Amino acid sequence: MIEFFQHAITGLMIGSLYALVAAGIVLVYKATHVVSLAHGQLVAFGALFFWLFLGGLGLPFWLSLVPAFVLTALLGLLIERLALRPLIGQPLFAAFLMTFAIFIALEGVFVLYLKGETRTLPAFLPEGNLDISGISIPINQLISFCVAVLLFAAVSLLFKYTKLGLGMRATAEDHRLAQSTGIIVKNIFSYIWILSAMVAAVAGIATANVMDIYYMLPYIGISGLIVAICGGLDSLLGALVVGLLLGFVENVGAAYLDPLVGGGVKDVAAYVVLLAVLLIRPYGLFGLVKIERI
């Protein structure tokens, strides 16, 4: 039994990373109805920027955190200004394809910089394990888990209760109608890409905390996308729940099924979850159902 809980807890910790990655995708979708494929790249660059200052220049934690955030936010803003702003008011599919182009471009830059090497972050969070009746939890992962949950709460409140959040939800429904009510849609686009990039930086740093920065890192965006879709694309709660669920399924599944099928459960788990969820609930677990008037 203890063994099961150990696997479950480890899974949940990993799941919080998926949830963080998915959060950025959900944010962009919630405010603009654009599904961003390039989010994994933002996450990877967030991690890389952080490494540049912490590992590369040897700056202390807080001093590395700030420029990493600023640079990632700038990258998000740059994407919005150059690639997505000209597409406001145009079909959403054009914007969706544009994010795919960005995916490929940034991917290229990332690989070009790393050249197949790996970068490892020096430990920047307290080491050690928390021991609860036989189950051990690494403290640094517990911290990043808590940060993830707090971040979700903060962003949800922003959307629900602030004027900016209201403007974002309105913009998501109809760009043109939003313009006609005086919402400056261009600004909403900028704000959300900055916010989403900052969340990506958090996700990147949290991910680099548990694994190396290498050329496959941007592909965590795919897991994030799966989580976002399962959760309903416009639901932050959905992203959190499904993210944790996916981590749980991956880890527990791998622990108990791998010996039976000979390995590889971890890689398939995400897609099995996606398939199962979409078959039962096409709008995702917590997605808004499109309103049809009869």
Place this chain on the structure above:
Amino acid sequence: MLTLNNIEVIYSDVILVLKGVSLDVKEGNIVALLGANGAGKTTALKSMSGLLKTELGEVTDGTIEFEGKRIDRKIPEEIVRMGIVQVMEGRPLFEQLTVEENIKVGAYSRNDTIEIKKDMEEVYQYFPILGNMRHRISGYLSGGERQMLVMGRGLMARPKLMLLDEPSLGLSPTLVKEIFRIIELINKEQNTSILVVEQNAFVALSISDHAYVMENGRIVLDGPSSKLKENEDIKEFYLGLSQVGKRKSYKDVKHYKRRKRWLS
């Protein structure tokens, strides 16, 4: 306060929709814009509110002035802040938002929180039904309720001029009466000028001060509404009346295509 001076509108660089439209809305007035489908009424409204640009339309000639300032090159967000709000045709709502959130979005261009609260209560007074369903998801409202909600949302921007695009579309006669009663009330109490595009010529002429008739991208007739109501052509084409007491023969039906020009 709003003057269209001989404007020409072209969509996608090729489709000429408005061919020299001039019209004038005076402060505090209700002005009706009548015309058949495809005459260019909605395009005229969109040219005023700046929404043309998102549809690849462009004012290529002439000027639009609002309170002495040219607005034909401005973007919709700016025009809303200057005081023109368009209530679009088909009553588009933010369907996933609640009724109250929809109304709040209308005030997005303003920052005076206390006044916004007051105006919100005022909107609920004009449309008491909305007050009773503040927290309902607006996508499930009926046609009449939607019309009230889009008008309420428009009011929240405290417009000096409100552009209404077919407020009576698909509503029952009683509801049409109610909506137009409120339009008149808003015009009087808020001193909001109103430009209303309508198919229902009878109602539109009875509440407006002045009216324009459009056809094929041109204004073909205009005048005080009370006078237009008596105009033989208007009676014939828009109000469906013939001379009282006389038998109508299809031989006598004037087909307006036969006429070279309108008589005013």
